[in-house]
Amino acid sequence: MINVNEETGKASIFVVKEPAWHGLGQVVENAVTAEQAIDLAGLNWEVEKRPVYYNWQSQKIKVPANNAVVRLDNGQVLGVVGDLYTPIQNKEAFSFFDNLVSEKEAIYHSAGALGNGERIWILAKLPTDTIIGKDDLINNYVLIYNSHDGSAAVSALITPIRVVCNNTLTAALQGAKNKVTVRHTKNVVENLKEAHKLLGLANKYRVELESALNQFAKKNVTGEIANKYLSMIFDTRDNEGNLVEQSKRTKSKILEVFESNVGGQDMATCRGTLYGLYNAVTFYHDNVSDYKDENSRAYSTWFGNTASTRQWAFKKALELV
Numbered sequence: 512m513i514n515v516n517e518e519t520g521k522a523s524i525f526v527v528k529e530p531a532w533h534g535l536g537q538v539v540e541n542a543v544t545a546e547q548a549i550d551l552a553g554l555n556w557e558v559e560k561r562p563v564y565y566n567w568q569s570q571k572i573k574v575p576a577n578n579a580v581v582r583l584d585n586g587q588v589l590g591v592v593g594d595l596y597t598p599i600q601n602k603e604a605f606s607f608f609d610n611l612v613s614e615k616e617a618i619y620h621s622a623g624a625l626g627n628g629e630r631i632w633i634l635a636k637l638p639t640d641t642i643i644g645k646d647d648l649i650n651n652y653v654l655i656y657n658s659h660d661g662s663a664a665v666s667a668l669i670t671p672i673r674v675v676c677n678n679t680l681t682a683a684l685q686g687a688k689n690k691v692t693v694r695h696t697k698n699v700v701e702n703l704k705e706a707h708k709l710l711g712l713a714n715k716y717r718v719e720l721e722s723a724l725n726q727f728a729k730k731n732v733t734g735e736i737a738n739k740y741l742s743m744i745f746d747t748r749d750n751e752g753n754l755v756e757q758s759k760r761t762k763s764k765i766l767e768v769f770e771s772n773v774g775g776q777d778m779a780t781c782r783g784t785l786y787g788l789y790n791a792v793t794f795y796h797d798n799v800s801d802y803k804d805e806n807s808r809a810y811s812t813w814f815g816n817t818a819s820t821r822q823w824a825f826k827k828a829l830e831l832v
Contacts, residue, residue, distance in 0.1 A: 543619055544606075544609050544612065544619075545602070545604075545605035545606050545608055545609055545612075545619065545633060546602045546606065548605075548619045548622045548633055549601045549602050549605075549622065549631075549633075551622070552622040552623055552624075554601045554622065554623075554624055554628075554631055555601065555602065556582055556583060556584035556585075556601070556628070557582075557583050557584075557600050557601070558580050558581060558582055558583065558589065558598045558600065558628075558659050559580075559581055559583055559598065560578045560579070560580055560581075560592065560596065560597075560598055561578060561579050561581050562574075562577075562578055562579075563577040563578060563579055563591065576593050576594050577591055577592075577593075578591065578592050578593070578594065578596065579591055580592055580596075580598060580659045580660065580661070582627070582628055582659075587627050587628065589627060589628055589629050589659040589660050590629060590658075590659060590660025590661050590662070591660075591661075592660070592661040593661070596661055598659065599657055599665060599695055601631050601657075603695075603697075604631065604655075604657040604665050604695070605633050605655050605657075605665075606702065607693060607695075607696075607702035607703075607705045607706050608633070608635060608653075608655055608706055608709075610702060610703045610706040610707075611635075611706045611707075611709075611710060612635070615638070616637070616638065616710055617635045617636065617637055617638070617653065617710075618635065618636050618638075619633060619634075619635050620634045620635055620636045620652065621633070621634045622634070623809075625806055625809060625810050626806065626810075628659060629658060629659055629660045629662070630656055630657070630658045630659075630660075630662075630663070630810075630814075631656065631657050631658075631659070632654055632655065632656040632657075632813075633654075633655050633656075634652050634653070634654050634655075634670070635652060635653045635655065636650060636651070636652050637651040637652065637653065637710075637713055637717075639651060639714070639717060641671060641717055641720065641721045641724070642721070643721070643724050643725055643728050643780050643786065644725070644728050644778075644779055644780040645779075646778075647673070647675070647728070647775070647778055647780040647781075648673075648674040648675070649671045649672065649673050649674065649680065649721075649724075650671070650672050650674055651669070651670075651671050651672075651713065651717050652669075652670040652671070652672060653667050653668070653669060653670065653709065653713060654667065654668040654669075654670045654813060655667045655668075655693070656668070656813075664692050664693070664695070665692070665693045665695050666690060666691065666692050666693060667690070667691050667693055667709050668689060668690045668813065669689040669690070669712070669713050669716045669717075670813070671717075671720060673775065673790065673793075675774070675775035675778065676773075676774035676775045676790070676794055676797075676798070677797065677798075678774065678790055678793040678794050678797050679793060679797060679812050679813075679821070680720070680724075680790075680793060680821070680825075681793075681812075681818055681821040681822055681825070682720055682723070682821070682822065682825040683822045683825060683826060684716065684719045684720060684723070687712070687715045687716040687718075687719045687720075688712060688716070689716055691708075691709060691712055693705050693709070723825075723829065723832075724786055724789075726832045727784065727785040727786035727789055727828055727832065728780040728781075728784050728785075728786035729784070730784060730785040730786075730831065730832055731783055731784055731785075732783065732784060732785050732787075732788055732831075736831065737766065737769065737788055738762070738766075740785075740788060740827060740828070740831060741762045741765060741766070741788075741792075742762070743827045744792065744820065744823055744824050744827055745758050745761050745762055745765075746758050761795070764795055764799055765791045765792055765795045766791070768791040768794050768795055768799065769787060769788055769791035773794070774790065774791070774794035774798065775790065776790070776791065776794075785828055785831055785832065788828070789824055789825065789828045792820070792821070792824045793821060793824070796811075796812065796817045796820065796821070797812070800817075
């Protein structure tokens, strides 16, 4: 029996036409600009960089090269940054992408904040989907995000999501990047260039990912190969060389998914194939593995350990092909 964690976290989210990542959010009628998305998501607050001081013998002394990034609506400190750091406001960070939305080459889908607002993101759906086999549909998205703690510049991450199970299929391809840093500028022409550079990257990534996943779907796997594949990804051993219990449990649960009918495993593309095995890994992290809350799940999926595991799982699947 697979138990799905339905607990929600602190992420602030709005959505267009369909629920956002893992069903969070509120359905609205139409696509919007980035500025409207920020308003609808309740992210229309601003930040300010303020110096950090300490008290010494009744004197107020500034801490060199340390500044707090403060939310002006509630006084929350989101991070400590250097003197050269320049905050980018939520309404400014994603405006470059409006060019693609106005040209019908993308639609804003959802937006939110992670943590207390340390990272702000917008998910945009691209018009071209990926098909594995005859009818296994993958929607393609771009996750655009910015940080207020100095951990990331405005960046874009290509994020394919398998429709039947809502799995995030993060993959590192040799010939196409899935992540790019966006140069922030208020120049309209430069913004247009940045947007179309990103669209070109997404199209190249989609073509190469579709080719790789279709190869996975054509490769049948035995129990022996499945165990070998999962061992390459999850095996962790103690000082005596024994497999730790957590590794055993994780592999057992993923094999349970692989051999079941959940998460689209009953489709022809998945049944007994490497594609099904790879999807069992992603389904496990999206729907089975425990997280403190959905905020933690989203962060890990997009930026943390889960993202790294997905990349590694894809790399090892490529080696088997």
